[in-house]
Amino acid sequence: GQNIDQPTEMTATEGAIVQINCTYQTSGFNGLFWYQQHAGEAPTFLSYNVLDGLEEKGRFSSFLSRSKGYSYLLLKELQMKDSASYLCAVHNFNKFYFGSGTKLNVKP
């Protein structure tokens, strides 16, 4: 089976840095994707990792360790608009398997 775990909810302060972890156990692996989903809206693509290491994209960075089945999304200089759910997804052949998402609450 496919298993993707993320914390259910996190809270952080505006301007701070937050790290959202994702661990996975899947039968195959073609890449790991992070999506952002605001309440009542569709998920939108944030970042992906195919190889081990850190990918940086403005205020967002994502890290992958394939040997450990582990990834994290790092959000810097948090803004109120970053309050959303963050979904970790493993791409395996033709399928994307999603975690249940981490709801991030950014407070002033």
Add this chain to the structure above:
Amino acid sequence: DTAVSQTPKYLVTQMGNDKSIKCEQNLGHDTMYWYKQDSKKFLKIMFSYNNKELIINETVPNRFSPKSPDKAHLNLHINSLELGDSAVYFCASSQPTGSDTTNEKLFFGSGTQLSVL
């Protein structure tokens, strides 16, 4: 222009009814999907079509029948609706790139919130 559009956005209906959700993408992608997001926000794949052909059917009850008239459209018809079908249904598309998945990200429609009473 919206890349992936699905209608309706909200659907409220009685148990036992039959309903359809339509999806269209103008991205020129070959692959389209239906995902179901339950109350716990867990996104689960239901179906995937590549160039009008079914390639993934994730043990979804046969009351759910997808139809792809062309590669830009993937509709979902649901027969004999049940209370447990209440969820948000997302259509999505992607462009397969073979062994390189760097551009194979999903583009989602805005979702259809289905409420079965």
